[in-house]
Amino acid sequence: MRSTVQRSLITSTVFALVTTLPFSVTHAVADPAPDSRHVPLPDQFTTLKTGSRGMEVHNAKKRLKDLGFPPGNLSPTYDPALRMTVWAFQKANGLKPVDRIDAPTWQALLHPRRVRPLVAGGEPERTEIDLRRQLLTAWRGGKPVLVTHISTGARRPYCEKGHCGFAATPLGDYRVGVRVPGWSTGILGSMFYPVYFNGGIAIHGSTLVPRYPASHGCVRVPLHNALDLYRFLQPGVPVYVRRSEAPAERRPKAHGEQRSRIPKARPPKAPHRSHPHSSRPARSTGHRTGRDGGGRR
Template sequence: MLDQQILEVEERLAKLRFDPGVVDGVFTEETATALWALQKLNGLKPVSRVTPATERALKRPRKIRRPVRDGVVVDLGDQLLFHYERGKLRLIAHVSTGANRHYCLKAHCGYAVTPVGEFRVQRRVHGWEDGPLGAMYKPVYFNGGIALHGSVEVPKRAASHGCVRMPLHIADRLFPRLPVGTTVLVRR
């Protein structure tokens, strides 16, 4: 059933470059992750509801620093991804990056960190790929085995083994826009 308030929130999120999925007045997981991204960008705790502070952020969102060039910017502090194309902001998305802790999984041990720096897309895989630490949807590799990729689990905090996890619908949207050679800037 259509909810007029949710429809207005989805329309505003889409206008602000957060992708709420289908704009239809139905609160979905895609709507929630877009809302989390808006809340995180504005220094709010990510929750799956429109609070009074969220309403204010929808009306007057925080200004975003412009990148040096087109491509993807991953902000580790806010757990957000920004995509720029032809000098314009195209997308702001909720992500989950490296948990910054030791791990052992399937006889593979390491330190879960997303490297900071400027990289380039090296390789892409259309569809699902099984990696040593789990399945990745439409991975876009930018630093060896580290990739931007869709995941069925994208928690509100840094929780990955080093990759940049994003919601599946965001991976679908970004994959065709990130050819080999695209800049990926990871910053604190």
């Protein structure tokens, strides 16, 4: 018990020192400073994982939020929202995404890389989608303000309830079109605050955002980031879809995982509002139109 209290006090002190230094979101993710990978960590830093509780979890959440990786609430519990936020941060810092905050992740939290834009000379206010790393970055004033884990098109044929197509999120330059508040439910699943940018393809919150591409073509984001992105992605904002040159992550081989069908996202059990036009094709002001007018979840 005494050692646990000591660890928490030391961790709090370290993060207090770090977070009180002058900081800008532009320091979130790109080339590391010299020797930053070799900065020794205190022995008191412990591995955090799902179910962990305490001040260390709270401090990690606060640090991620300050760096532009919103973790949802700042409770002292390692919840699913933090799990996906950690994936995003690890991928953005060149680490393999794992279900824990380990020593390399602590080190990256103390000395993060800067965000590197996918599009050179892109508009100051834009959203970039990296299909290879499965990351979305929202930029405002030329600075990254929100980085999140995503799950894009699974890149394979599908046929569900007479609705067939090829699950893909096409590369290209688009602009935000139709935006739908709240929950929408259609043939291919449910979407939370969908923002259409390419025909029936949208950026939307989902209850199912695995570490690998798994959607019918849409860009799934964790629920806790959906509303912020909806507010940011006003009509006409550019959406750039690219594939970075970073090595692709391998899909996890979870026990009993089925890949014969593209998993559908479902809304929470709490009552929700279905939009009357959720099953209708959404128009886009982008440069291309989606091959699937019914919307791809």
